[in-house]
Amino acid sequence: MVRADMVLDVICVHSYIGYTRLVRAADRMRAHGTDVAITFRPYEIAPAASDSPQPLMPVLERMLGPYAATQAEIFTWQAARDGLELRYDRAIATGSFRAHLLIGRAAEQGLAEPVVERLFRAHFTDGLHIAGEAVLREIAEECGVELGPGGTGALAKGSDEAEELRGELHRLRRHGVPAPPVFKIGDDAVLLGVQSEQALHGAMVAAVRPAGRPVGRPAGRPVDAAF
Numbered sequence: 001m002v003r004a005d006m007v008l009d010v011i012c013v014h015s016y017i018g019y020t021r022l023v024r025a026a027d028r029m030r031a032h033g034t035d036v037a038i039t040f041r042p043y044e045i046a047p048a049a050s051d052s053p054q055p056l057m058p059v060l061e062r063m064l065g066p067y068a069a070t071q072a073e074i075f076t077w078q079a080a081r082d083g084l085e086l087r088y089d090r091a092i093a094t095g096s097f098r099a100h101l102l103i104g105r106a107a108e109q110g111l112a113e114p115v116v117e118r119l120f121r122a123h124f125t126d127g128l129h130i131a132g133e134a135v136l137r138e139i140a141e142e143c144g145v146e147l148g149p150g151g152t153g154a155l156a157k158g159s160d161e162a163e164e165l166r167g168e169l170h171r172l173r174r175h176g177v178p179a180p181p182v183f184k185i186g187d188d189a190v191l192l193g194v195q196s197e198q199a200l201h202g203a204m205v206a207a208v209r210p211a212g213r214p215v216g217r218p219a220g221r222p223v224d225a226a227f
Contacts, residue, residue, distance in 0.1 A: 002026075002034060002207045004200075005227050007041045007172065007182035010103075010119040010130065011096045013075045013086065015043075018181030018194050019116060020082050025201035028122045034208055040112050041226075042100040042169055043180045049095040051131040056091035079124075090127030098131045100165055101155040114143045175226035184227040192223075 002149035006022055008015035026036035060068040072088040079086045118139050122128040126196050128135045136155055140147050147154050154161060183191040183200065186207025191199075 002029060002036045002186055002204045003039070004036060004043060004186075004204065005184040007177055007180045008116070009038050009043045009045045009096050009180055010099050010116065011094070011123055012043075012045050012052065012180055013079060013124065014194050015180045016084060016120045016124060017079055017082055018183070019120065020084060020196065021197040022183065022200050023117070023144060025112060025197050025204055028201055029204050029208075034204075038113060038205060040103055040107065040116055041172060041177075041182075042103070042165060043172065043177070043182075044096055044100075044169060046095060047097075047169075047178060049093065051095050051098070053092045053094055053132065056093040057088055059093040060088075071139040085125045087125055091124060092127060092129045093207050094129055094131040095161070096130070097157060097165070098136060098155050099161070101161055102136055102140060102145070104161060104165060105140075105154060106143065109145055111143055111145050115139065115145060117135045118143055176222045177226050178223070182223070184224075190221070190224050190227065 003023065003066060004026065006019065006021060010016075022038065026038060029036050057072065060072065072086075076086045076088065103112055103115055103119070106112045106144060119130055122135060122139060123130050130136070130139075137147070139145075150187065153159070156162065178192060181194060183203075184202035185191070185200065187208065188203060191203070
């Protein structure tokens with residue numbers, strides 16, 4: 001068994017690319033008989049963002065000025081190299097807090113991977129409002145996630161699950177976890193930023209150590225203690 005942690009946000013294009021490479025590396029291990037358990041940890045790259053939907057490009061233009069279109073083109077090209085389609089022309093700017101609540105509920109049922117992928121695709125490709133009640137419900141149903149008697153009420157910002165999520169977001173910030181993606185594979189040190197599929201696969205291979213082989217230890221940075 002290889003354990004892999006990833007800090008991500010589903011409105012972060014670097015997280016989308018990093019997620020895709022991580023899962024592909026994990027699937028290579030699984031194809032050869034090694035289980036890989038992935039834990040997704042939350043991050044909000046826009047914690048003050050409103051859940052009221054609005055087109056993403058005008059928001060980026062207010063933030064980046066004339067560089068917004070160029071940046072979108074660069075990200076689109078980078079993602080396309082990994083087989084991902086980014087549609088900034090129809091993407092919706094929104095907060096991701098409720099999406100993280102859905103990921104947490106999915107993780108309890110062993111369905112985090114498909115839910116994370118679907119949220120990324122909903123945001124970046126389909127132009128869906130991933131903080132919206134109907135979209136969250138549809139994604140849950142599509143991926144087989146049971147929301148319980150309260151339905152999407154379990155994903156409300158005033159729920160007990162929301163308080164737990166706020167605590168985890170605060171804990172990761174307290175440990176100095178930077179903007180995603182951030183990875184930890186096995187017992188090795190934390191990997192910051194987008195990694196290649198080969199690098200992630202190599203870290204997983206290294207984590208499968210024969211009995212008696214010394215296990216690597218984190219480098220002792222504050223961020224390492226977050227995992």
